[in-house]
Amino acid sequence: MKRRQVPSSGTAGSLYEALADELTAAIRSGRLPAGSSLPSLRECAAQRKLSLNTVNAAYRLLEDRGLIAARPQSGFYVRSELAEPEFAFRRIAKDVMSPAQVDLMTSVLQAQQQPGHMDLAFAGPRGKRFYPGERLARITSSVLRRHGEIVATYALPPGSLLLREQIALRSSRLGMDLTADCIVLTHGAMEALQLALRAVTQAGDYVGIEAPSYFNIYPLLAALGLKAIEIPTHPQHGLDVDSVEHLLLQKRVAAVVAMPTVHNPLGCSMPVEAKQRLAQLLHQHRTPLIEDMVYAELQFREPLEPTIKSFDRMGWVLACGGFSKTLAPDYRIGWIVGGRYQEAVQRLKFASSASESMLLTEAVGQFLKSGGYEHHLRTLRRLYASQVATVRGWIAQAFPEGTRATQPTGGFVLWVELPPQVDSLKLFHAALARGIVIMPGQVYSKGPRYRHFLRLSCCQDIDDRFAAAIRTLGQLAAELLAGEVCEHGNH
Ligand SMILES: Cc1ncc(COP(=O)(O)O)c(C=O)c1O
Numbered sequence: 412m413k414r415r416q417v418p419s420s421g422t423a424g425s426l427y428e429a430l431a432d433e434l435t436a437a438i439r440s441g442r443l444p445a446g447s448s449l450p451s452l453r454e455c456a457a458q459r460k461l462s463l464n465t466v467n468a469a470y471r472l473l474e475d476r477g478l479i480a481a482r483p484q485s486g487f488y489v490r491s492e493l494a495e496p497e498f499a500f501r502r503i504a505k506d507v508m509s510p511a512q513v514d515l516m517t518s519v520l521q522a523q524q525q526p527g528h529m530d531l532a533f534a535g536p537r538g539k540r541f542y543p544g545e546r547l548a549r550i551t552s553s554v555l556r557r558h559g560e561i562v563a564t565y566a567l568p569p570g571s572l573l574l575r576e577q578i579a580l581r582s583s584r585l586g587m588d589l590t591a592d593c594i595v596l597t598h599g600a601m602e603a604l605q606l607a608l609r610a611v612t613q614a615g616d617y618v619g620i621e622a623p624s625y626f627n628i629y630p631l632l633a634a635l636g637l638k639a640i641e642i643p644t645h646p647q648h649g650l651d652v653d654s655v656e657h658l659l660l661q662k663r664v665a666a667v668v669a670m671p672t673v674h675n676p677l678g679c680s681m682p683v684e685a686k687q688r689l690a691q692l693l694h695q696h697r698t699p700l701i702e703d704m705v706y707a708e709l710q711f712r713e714p715l716e717p718t719i720k721s722f723d724r725m726g727w728v729l730a731c732g733g734f735s736k737t738l739a740p741d742y743r744i745g746w747i748v749g750g751r752y753q754e755a756v757q758r759l760k761f762a763s764s765a766s767e768s769m770l771l772t773e774a775v776g777q778f779l780k781s782g783g784y785e786h787h788l789r790t791l792r793r794l795y796a797s798q799v800a801t802v803r804g805w806i807a808q809a810f811p812e813g814t815r816a817t818q819p820t821g822g823f824v825l826w827v828e829l830p831p832q833v834d835s836l837k838l839f840h841a842a843l844a845r846g847i848v849i850m851p852g853q854v855y856s857k858g859p860r861y862r863h864f865l866r867l868s869c870c871q872d873i874d875d876r877f878a879a880a881i882r883t884l885g886q887l888a889a890e891l892l893a894g895e896v897c898e899h900g901n902h
Pocket residue numbers: 534598599600601602625670675703705733734735740743744745
């Protein structure tokens with residue numbers, strides 16, 4: 412793969428990005444089919460009254476996205492695109508978690524802590540362009556200067572009124588109508604999920620979860636003595652509502668946990684009509700949904716699509732959110748709206764960890780109130796949309812034939828399906844030996860379902876080192892594939 416310089420996304424009002432986006436849309440819609448030629452740089456510049464440099468930068472971005480390629484002597488043509496993963500689902504055994512899955516998560520965590528490693532597994536804003544550290548430091552120190560006494564006492568649940576009011580105010584952007592008094596601040600979204608599960612289930616119950624699912628849900632269910640039933644989840648449309656209905660009719664689950672708006676690791680959202688239908692079904696079957704919306708504000712397109720909580724008239728949805736993906740994981744600030752389980756949630760929170768740091772929650776509250784958070788989110792959305800498209804293009808160039816990758820509509824992770832012969836656990840170890848950490852598919856399900864999948868995070872600068880890591884991964888995947896093909900023949 413040739414190394415490309417990616418122009419920094421701040422240049423020249425991003426005229427070239429606008430052109431690249433327009434051509435991307437034309438390619439994706441089929442108006443510019445695979446194999447067709449693009450106008451030459453000069454023709455395009457003349458047609459659109461743009462500078463040659465702008466058109467050149469746009470074409471380079473399209474090359475990086477894997478959408479076009481240069482043909483010697485005859486200009487640029489549209490490549491056939493990296494396909495998306497297909498929707499395929501087979502039932503598997505019901506143990507909550509395999510010991511291998513636990514060991515693997517531990518190995519990934521240990522690998523991530525190795526200094527100097529290229530970490531493509533970590534999912535959180537990393538680096539100055541993604542984390543407004545200076546602004547937050549200024550606000551935090553100003554809160555401390557003006558209200559130094561807040562660190563000398565215990566805050567009480569439900570936590571900072573300022574932050575809860577701000578979360579409530581923002582909720583309309585996601586179609587919700589939350590009020591400050593229905594929000595409880597939690598220790599990250601992880602605690603919100605835990606409180607929600609404890610409020611609606613008892614040990615021994617079955618809980619419906621998505622496949623693939625956020626990997627920490629497995630140890631959480633195991634710790635609470637709950638059993639998982641995996642529900643088919645489509646790589647483009649999210650949770651399959653027919654399958655949920657089937658489970659609800661059989662009365663097999665005490666609750667469902669899902670990420671309907673910007674799924675991790677799929678990066679997709681359920682269509683709005685499917686969300687509405689699911690909200691109705693939950694009410695009809697009197698079954699709670701724990702809606703994990705930590706990535707929902709990272710939808711690429713505005714206006715943002717509504718959450719399922721928006722359609723919940725009777726309080727069956729427990730909404731869980733937080734700031735780890737949009738601001739900084741270390742603040743450990745999450746929140747929950749318990750719906751009809753609100754009292755239980757509040758009681759459990761008090762018994763679990765009493766309250767969150769008033770200093771940090773007030774600082775984040777101020778950041779939201781100042782408008783800084785909204786501005787930051789707008790920047791992140793554009794940046795992540797462009798980064799995942801670019802890395803997807805690099806994957807198309809570097810990975811073996813038959814590789815597929817999601818086209819996220821939000822968030823910053825790519826879910827990559829390798830040819831079925833490639834074991835992503837072997838790839839994980841081979842990559843680790845080269846100083847690269849990936850999230851192998853095996854942690855996303857209790858069985859071998861995602862043995863040939865991996866997740867790559869694009870929430871840091873996608874610089875030369877990042878591009879080199881993608882090339883190395885592609886090469887290692889190709890070597891593993893060749894090894895398997897030699898050993899077992901190609902079936
Ligand atoms: C889908 C999802 N839900 C919840 C969490 C937990 O978030 P927090 O760091 O706020 O506890 C994560 C973090 O990776 C996540 O990806």
